[in-house]
Amino acid sequence: MDQLFEFWYGLVNSGTRFLWVRRPDSLVGIEDNDDIFLQVPTELAEGTRDRGYIVKFVGDVWNIGIDMKDICDRAVIEAMVRDLMEGRRDEFSQRANRLSKSAAQAAVSKTTATAATWGGHDWERRVRQSARVKQGTHGLTVLVTGASGFVGTHVSMALRRRGDGVLGLDNFNDYYDPSLKRSRQKLLERAGIFVVEGDINDRDLLTKLFDVVAFTHVMHLAAQAGVRYAMENPKSYVNSNIAGLVNLLEVCKSANPQPSIVWASSSSVYGLNSKVPFSEKDRTDQPASLYAATKKAGEEITHTYNHIYGLSITGLRFFTVYGPWGRPDMAYFFFAKDMLKGKQIKVFEGPNHSTVARDFTYIDDIVKGCLGALDTAKKSTGTGGKKKGPAQFRIFNLGNTSPVSVTELVSILEKLLKVKANKKILPLPRNGDVPYTHANITLAQKELNYKPSTDLQTGLKKFVRWYSSYYSDSKKKSGSVW
Numbered sequence: 401m402d403q404l405f406e407f408w409y410g411l412v413n414s415g416t417r418f419l420w421v422r423r424p425d426s427l428v429g430i431e432d433n434d435d436i437f438l439q440v441p442t443e444l445a446e447g448t449r450d451r452g453y454i455v456k457f458v459g460d461v462w463n464i465g466i467d468m469k470d471i472c473d474r475a476v477i478e479a480m481v482r483d484l485m486e487g488r489r490d491e492f493s494q495r496a497n498r499l500s501k502s503a504a505q506a507a508v509s510k511t512t513a514t515a516a517t518w519g520g521h522d523w524e525r526r527v528r529q530s531a532r533v534k535q536g537t538h539g540l541t542v543l544v545t546g547a548s549g550f551v552g553t554h555v556s557m558a559l560r561r562r563g564d565g566v567l568g569l570d571n572f573n574d575y576y577d578p579s580l581k582r583s584r585q586k587l588l589e590r591a592g593i594f595v596v597e598g599d600i601n602d603r604d605l606l607t608k609l610f611d612v613v614a615f616t617h618v619m620h621l622a623a624q625a626g627v628r629y630a631m632e633n634p635k636s637y638v639n640s641n642i643a644g645l646v647n648l649l650e651v652c653k654s655a656n657p658q659p660s661i662v663w664a665s666s667s668s669v670y671g672l673n674s675k676v677p678f679s680e681k682d683r684t685d686q687p688a689s690l691y692a693a694t695k696k697a698g699e700e701i702t703h704t705y706n707h708i709y710g711l712s713i714t715g716l717r718f719f720t721v722y723g724p725w726g727r728p729d730m731a732y733f734f735f736a737k738d739m740l741k742g743k744q745i746k747v748f749e750g751p752n753h754s755t756v757a758r759d760f761t762y763i764d765d766i767v768k769g770c771l772g773a774l775d776t777a778k779k780s781t782g783t784g785g786k787k788k789g790p791a792q793f794r795i796f797n798l799g800n801t802s803p804v805s806v807t808e809l810v811s812i813l814e815k816l817l818k819v820k821a822n823k824k825i826l827p828l829p830r831n832g833d834v835p836y837t838h839a840n841i842t843l844a845q846k847e848l849n850y851k852p853s854t855d856l857q858t859g860l861k862k863f864v865r866w867y868s869s870y871y872s873d874s875k876k877k878s879g880s881v882w
């Protein structure tokens with residue numbers, strides 16, 4: 401088996417992911433994004449086998465090959481090879497896509513671990529400049545983790561518009577198309593926001609950032625998001641949402657002064673809770689996915705740091721956030737993409753044909769909630785890693801309080817995109833998704849002055865406008881629609 405087939409994972413310079421299977425006579429590849437099946441002669445694969453080896457492939461496309469054998473189970477490889485030999489192309493594609501994503505994660509952590517470059521006079525100057533509060537204002541100095549993510553970009557822009565000092569941090573992993581993260585980064589750069597490329601697990605980097613800048617606040621949004629992907633790559637959740645969080649808190653507790661921390665938990669912590677609308681007082685001890693479990697763990701972990709070290713903590717449970725510059729792994733986004741391509745979309749229904757519904761919350765409303773949380777956060781009370789008195793600990797729901805069924809979501813998209821969806825109705829698989837979410841936001845209204853004001857129709861219209869503009873002609877067009 402080993403002599404016949406070799407697997408390697410390729411990252412193309414555009415950010416597209418490929419999984420290749422090398423056979424004696426050909427090289428077979430799956431493009432991760434679009435399921436395109438490619439087949440090219442073996443000669444072209446020469447010299448591509450070693451990890452990190454760069455080879456000129458076809459046309460102007462450059463690949464970086466990473467050996468799969470280190471990062472995936474032999475049994476999985478063998479099953480894929482059997483699929484391929486016995487002509488089960490669909491099964492092969494599905495397995496390859498799953499594997500490609502886990503490999504991507506492993507590859508990225510490997511490459512980011514070695515590729516991170518920071519430090520030096522110029523770098524420090526950029527960090528300071530980005531974190532500087534606009535003259536004449538009494539703004540905050542905020543470290544935004546996950547700044548090139550969907551929510552991180554919007555929050556960073558909003559802070560900057562007010563005159564706050566903002567420094568971003570992001571590891572640009574390729575859980576979804578990294579070129580979208582790079583486009584968001586460009587947008588931030590144009591607004592004078594520097595996004596440091598690095599991982600929240602890098603203690604030296606975080607310590608350095610706090611040496612250079614006395615951050616008053618941390619807006620912690622970096623995380624491994626997505627419910628279903630947790631079954632493919634559980635480690636990435638533990639790595640970012642637990643280990644990374646603890647690392648960040650360790651650095652924050654030792655910083656002088658300690659910053660106040662506002663961070664993103666998730667509505668998914670309500671898990672199997674069936675009492676609606678979800679209130680902060682409801683039970684959250686029945687997570688339905690590993691993602692939810694890591695967010696719940698985050699709530700407990702932050703409580704510990706609040707209790708022992710006096711860190712001021714505010715956790716925000718976001719409910720299905722959507723909007724321009726959104727996440728391609730979320731249903732509203734890939735429904736739009738597939739509908740425009742004429743592809744079939746899978747619409748899930750709950751037990752006994754019940755509707756699946758979400759409390760979709762527009763990004764601008766979420767941003768207002770985040771800013772409200774930052775503005776009302778009290779100072780941390782510790783110094784030198786020691787608690788000096790009790791510190792604030794809060795948790796808020798940030799939702800829209802009006803759940804909409806997924807069927808309704810599709811019909812709004814149909815009108816906006818002017819296409820008819822080719823729907824396949826399927827029972828909701830047991831892979832972590834819950835059938836219904838609905839936020840009670842009374843607490844956030846009272847304490848943060850949080851008032852969501854965008855309905856799904858209006859918000860999706862803005863999303864579709866952005867989507868069409870961003871993906872028209874070059875795919876790289878960015879910044880024109882904000």
Ligand SMILES: NC(=O)c1ccc[n+]([C@@H]2O[C@H](COP(=O)([O-])OP(=O)(O)OC[C@H]3O[C@@H](n4cnc5c(N)ncnc54)[C@H](O)[C@@H]3O)[C@@H](O)[C@H]2O)c1
Nearest residue numbers: 546548549550551571572573599600622623664718720721
């Ligand atoms: N979008 C939603 O509907 C939603 C709902 C509930 C909770 N949340 C939470 O809100 C936060 C932001 O979500 P989003 O939708 O913007 O997701 P996103 O994936 O677009 O943004 C997260 C960013 O964090 C970065 N990142 C991940 N791990 C990292 C690490 N170890 N070090 C440095 N950077 C890292 C990623 O590259 C990404 O750019 C996340 O914590 C997410 O779990 C989002």
